[in-house]
Amino acid sequence: MDTFNTEPTEAHMDDRPVAVNALIFVVVMAIFVLGFWAMGEAIAQHSALLFSGGLLGSCLAVGLALGVRRD
Helix, strand or coil: CCCCCCCCCHHHHCCCCHHHHHHHHHHHHHHHHHHHHHHHHHHHHCCHHHHHHHHHHHHHHHHHHHHHHHC
16 A cells, blocks of 8 residues: 655646746845845945835845745
8 A cells, every 4th residue: 555645745836947946046136135235335325215225125035035936
């Protein structure tokens, strides 16, 4: 008797090719790093607007990464 579950798990049901996943990772990581760079530049230039933009960009990158993972 076979006691192992042979049903595919959610992790294996991803329809996207590996290249698309890699591209999504690169884009999200670039947005994330640029957001942190903008926050660092904002501190050096004493710019609250630039800091807010960097914070928003970094939060957007995290949100994108979590949203893409759920799909």
